[in-house]
Amino acid sequence: MKLIINGEPLEQPVANLAVLLELVEAPSHSAVAVNETFVPKTLYRETSLHEGDRIEILSPMQGG
Amino acid sequence: MQSWTLADATLNSRLLIGTALYPSPQIMLDAIRASGAEVVTVSLRRQNSQAQQGGGRDFWSYLQELDAHLLPNTAGCHSVKEAVTTANMARELFNTRWIKLELIGDDYNLQPDPFALLEATRELIAQGFEVFPYCTDDLVLCEKLVEAGCRILMPWGAPIGTGRGLTDPYALKTLRARLPEITMIVDAGIGAPSHAVQAMEMGFDGILLNTAVAQAQDPETMARAFRHALRAGRLGFEAGAMPERDLAQPSTPTLGTPFWQQAPQ
Numbered sequence: 545m546k547l548i549i550n551g552e553p554l555e556q557p558v559a560n561l562a563v564l565l566e567l568v569e570a571p572s573h574s575a576v577a578v579n580e581t582f583v584p585k586t587l588y589r590e591t592s593l594h595e596g597d598r599i600e601i602l603s604p605m606q607g608g
Numbered sequence: 609m610q611s612w613t614l615a616d617a618t619l620n621s622r623l624l625i626g627t628a629l630y631p632s633p634q635i636m637l638d639a640i641r642a643s644g645a646e647v648v649t650v651s652l653r654r655q656n657s658q659a660q661q662g663g664g665r666d667f668w669s670y671l672q673e674l675d676a677h678l679l680p681n682t683a684g685c686h687s688v689k690e691a692v693t694t695a696n697m698a699r700e701l702f703n704t705r706w707i708k709l710e711l712i713g714d715d716y717n718l719q720p721d722p723f724a725l726l727e728a729t730r731e732l733i734a735q736g737f738e739v740f741p742y743c744t745d746d747l748v749l750c751e752k753l754v755e756a757g758c759r760i761l762m763p764w765g766a767p768i769g770t771g772r773g774l775t776d777p778y779a780l781k782t783l784r785a786r787l788p789e790i791t792m793i794v795d796a797g798i799g800a801p802s803h804a805v806q807a808m809e810m811g812f813d814g815i816l817l818n819t820a821v822a823q824a825q826d827p828e829t830m831a832r833a834f835r836h837a838l839r840a841g842r843l844g845f846e847a848g849a850m851p852e853r854d855l856a857q858p859s860t861p862t863l864g865t866p867f868w869q870q871a872p873q
Binding site: 550551571573574575577580584585600601602606607608 | 627630651666667689690696697698700701768
């Protein structure tokens with residue numbers, strides 16, 4: 545299964561979003577969107593992933 | 609200085625300050641503390657490794673030291689969908705319903721897209737956000753943002769990062785006069801403390817800036833300068849400036865002027 549994580553391809557079967565975040569060692573302070581839709585933390589386990597899904601994992605950063 | 613209310617927060621400082629572009633994280637902390645600002649803007653970005661952050665220490669840990677209200681932005685968003693998703697991610701990540709809504713319509717001068725901004729504002733207010741819209745100084749746009757439920761507006765002084773000050777004081781004065789009940793913060797374009805004084809004297813409620821402090825030769829001292837500038841400008845507004853006159857008028861009394869001789873009869 546091919547996924548796009550923060551713009552980078554990842555070729556690996558992944559059961560759900562929670563598993564993926566562990567796999568990629570996502571920072572503890574992060575928020576996630578799948579295919580440009582926000583996914584709250586409470587739904588990580590029940591969010592299954594599909595071929596071609598684009599996942600954004602965002603962290604706090606400097607801003608103006 | 610008297611305290612004031614921004615959304616549901618009681619603040620002493622009228623300065624809102626950004627966290628970007630400082631020479632180092634420590635200088636950022638020192639400058640923000642020196643500024644007296646109690647609201648700091650932050651963003652969300654991809655973080656591919658801890659090593660990208662200042663010496664392995666992530667930005668989040670620096671933020672904790674500030675103990676400030678966080679105002680996340682949607683910088684870089686070009687569509688309503690992107691902005692709404694980013695706002696939701698920010699709400700979870702920073703645990704706040706405040707959002708500085710930035711929706712860029714033109715990449716050349718980072719000018720807000722007024723149409724997308726209004727649409728995203730309606731959606732986010734429906735979702736329970738306190739929207740701080742980064743907008744142009746267009747009166748009709750601002751009125752529509754208020755109709756959509758905004759309690760706060762953040763018109764630009766000039767395009768982001770230009771430091772040009774208030775390029776259209778007439779438009780800003782008009783906004784202030786026509787929307788007296790709305791909390792209005794001049795956001796973007798401020799370059800020098802005198803620009804902040806000018807905006808505060810007009811009756812704006814606050815200033816949001818970043819580059820003017822972060823890119824100053826001495827950010828901490830410039831932060832202190834802005835702290836005083838905002839106070840001076842606000843006091844000037846509260847005191848009420850004298851009206852301008854076209855002709856000179858002596859300030860020293862003319863009665864009893866020495867060496868004055870009545871012209872001989």
